[in-house]
Amino acid sequence: MVAERIDGKAFAAALRAKVGEHAARYAEAAGRPAGLAVVLVGEDPASQVYVRSKHKATVEAGMASFEHRLPADTEAATLLALVDQLNTDPAVDGILVQLPLPAHLDEQAVIAAISPDKDVDGFHVINAGRLSVGQPGFVPCTPLGCLMLLKDRLGDLSGLEAVVIGRSNIVGKPMAQLLTDANATVTIAHSRTRDLPAVVRRADIVVAAVGRPEMVKGDWIKPGACVIDVGINRVPAAEEGKTRLVGDVDFASAVEVAGSITPVPGGVGPMTIAVLLRNALVAAHRNAGLEAPADL
Numbered sequence: 001m002v003a004e005r006i007d008g009k010a011f012a013a014a015l016r017a018k019v020g021e022h023a024a025r026y027a028e029a030a031g032r033p034a035g036l037a038v039v040l041v042g043e044d045p046a047s048q049v050y051v052r053s054k055h056k057a058t059v060e061a062g063m064a065s066f067e068h069r070l071p072a073d074t075e076a077a078t079l080l081a082l083v084d085q086l087n088t089d090p091a092v093d094g095i096l097v098q099l100p101l102p103a104h105l106d107e108q109a110v111i112a113a114i115s116p117d118k119d120v121d122g123f124h125v126i127n128a129g130r131l132s133v134g135q136p137g138f139v140p141c142t143p144l145g146c147l148m149l150l151k152d153r154l155g156d157l158s159g160l161e162a163v164v165i166g167r168s169n170i171v172g173k174p175m176a177q178l179l180t181d182a183n184a185t186v187t188i189a190h191s192r193t194r195d196l197p198a199v200v201r202r203a204d205i206v207v208a209a210v211g212r213p214e215m216v217k218g219d220w221i222k223p224g225a226c227v228i229d230v231g232i233n234r235v236p237a238a239e240e241g242k243t244r245l246v247g248d249v250d251f252a253s254a255v256e257v258a259g260s261i262t263p264v265p266g267g268v269g270p271m272t273i274a275v276l277l278r279n280a281l282v283a284a285h286r287n288a289g290l291e292a293p294a295d296l
């Protein structure tokens with residue numbers, strides 16, 4: 001059996017197109033476009049690429065993009081003052097501070113300063129709490145994107161055994177919460193889990209968010225399981241001096257056993273920005289006192 005590849009790129013493109021349609025309607029109803037502000041501190045090359053793609057995608061969706069680039073030695077007070085200004089700016093519906101921040105800045109303090117109603121990354125403790133108790137809030141983009149792919153592929157997740165490998169606040173924990181809310185039976189595995197292969201073998205759904213290249217092997221996978229690979233790891237390529245991207249799952253062996261699987265790249269990765277735009281548009285509706293579209 002060879003697994004079906006889950007085309008995250010196509011799913012994300014369709015979601016972005018849908019966001020674009022709703023964004024146009026929103027702009028007409030609200031009298032202004034929905035707005036997303038992105039703050040980048042320093043010159044981390046990967047962060048620069050992410051911020052550029054977020055800007056491009058925001059504009060393509062017909063939303064206003066506000067980019068704020070600050071030098072690496074920016075003081076905490078300056079960054080917090082900018083966040084505060086964005087919190088009160090009525091043209092800004094969503095605020096994203098690109099992580100990681102330079103070491104001298106306290107990420108938690110900066111996230112805490114973002115208004116929870118503009119926290120489209122869903123990292124604020126208020127939004128983590130809302131997710132935990134089942135109130136509407138903002139859910140981190142990557143796990144929400146994974147859930148969308150899972151529901152699209154499997155439909156109703158009720159009663160399915162799900163194993164989430166990783167317990168970060170950004171991916172693992174919210175993913176486990178979303179799967180629980182979708183009525184899956186969820187196990188969270190991490191670096192202290194005993195006999196991880198045996199735990200993974202129970203799963204109808206495997207979500208790997210570990211940060212270890214190709215760790216999850218094909219013989220860990222239950223035949224027919226749906227495998228969502230969140231990992232983005234850069235490893236040396238066959239050609240000298242070049243690198244390539246791989247996931248946390250050993251795709252070559254897992255594809256032979258799984259029922260469906262996300263590739264890396266082209267699986268979960270493209271979903272993150274699409275869901276960010278979705279979250280920003282939902283924020284815009286809520287901030288304007290409008291009902292957010294049900295199909296987003």
Ligand code: NDP
Binds near residue numbers: 168171189191231
């Ligand atoms: P973290 O480093 O914050 O968390 C990794 C988790 O994996 C931890 O809970 C850790 O356990 C667990 N872990 C580490 N080693 C093992 C092991 N040997 N066996 C079992 N569990 C282990 O990473 P993130 O959650 O931020 O990211 C995970 C991956 O997803 C990375 O590759 C990252 O690049 C990628 N990513 C991709 C995104 C996308 O857009 N596609 C977005 C965000 C992340 P413990 O808690 O015990 O230390």
